[in-house]
Amino acid sequence: MTASTPLFNLTGRTALITGSCQGIGLGIAEVLAQMGARIILNGLITDEEARPALNKIRKIGAEVIYHQADVTDxxxxxxxxxxxxxxxGSIDIMINNAGICYPHTIEEISLQEWQEMLNVNITANFLCARAAFKRMKARKWGRIIQISSVTAHQGALFGHVHYAASKGAQLSFSKTLARTAAPYNITVNSICPGIILTDLLQRTYPAEKIKELADSVPLGLGNPYDVGAAAGYLCSESGRYVTGATIDINGGMNIR
Structure with missing residues (x-):
């Protein structure tokens, strides 16, 4: 990279973002679209249900398609x-964002729920990263990003040990894959959001708990575009020398 290199330009790049028809995933998709990337949205909903998300990206002026797929398969x-x-053509950017969260204590978690959490939150990341890596390796360029969580560092606040465990596993996965991928000009990084105001958060906790959480964070609640901005940096040429790293987007909730 030189001083004349366009720093935040993804024109010509294609980004696949899992779990991206709402929340953090859609926020990332919108930011990458604004940077010029072609966008592949993913989820389990129907094409019709994905239409609002597609329309958001199209309004930005980016090419976008939706692919319904179970990323655990x-x-x-x-x-x-x-x-x-x-x-x-080539998929240049792989954002592993799909995830689930159940606010249950260890005594409430069944083996089935434990396995489902790990399957969605880490096994799917492995499958998508593996598929992306073997293609990026041949072209000697790529970006792989895991969307982890502040719980990977400090543990979950209200139980759900399976969620925290899966998010911690994502960080170790990223660090190890980063070493493997570096010789092929592929970077692998993680983003750890704190409390981001999304539909998932609002489904998980009642309004009074969300207010309590917001009051506990120095900068208050974040939004999906805060996470998207970090992803945009890591995907661009500005982030070419960053790999195996974890970027905390948590408003001061956890300072390492």
Whole structure:
């Protein structure tokens, strides 16, 4: 990179963001679209249900498609990559954002729920990162980002040990893959959001608990675009020398 390199320009790049029809995933998609990237949205909802998210990206002026796929299923992931490559060509940016969260204590968590949490929050990341890596490796360029959580550092505030465990696993996964990927000009990083005002947060906690959480954070609640801005930096040429790192977007909730 030189002083004349466009620092925050993703024109010509294609980004696949899992779990991206709402919340943090959609916020990331909007920011990357504003930077010029082509966007592949993903989720389990129907094409019709994804239309509002698609329209948001189209209003920005970016090319965008939606692919319904279960990212915990190996064949579904491979099919998603193959089909979207035929549409947009190479997938340059892989954002592993899909996730679930249940606010249950260890005594309330069944083995089935534990396994579901790990399957969605870490196994899906492995499947998507593996599919992306083997393609990026051949082109010697790529960006892989895990959307983890502040709970990976400090533990969950209200139980849900399975969620915190899965988010901690994402950080170790990223650090190790970063070493493997670096010789091929592929960076692998993690973003740890704090309390971001999303539909998921509002479904997980009652309004009075959300206010209590907001009051406990020095800068208050964040929004999905705060996370998107960090992702945009890591995906751009400005972030070319950052790999194996974790960026905290938590408003001062956890200062390391």
């Amino acid at each position: 190996e064949s579904s992931v491979e099919n998603m990559f193959s089909k979207n490559e035929s549409k947009f």
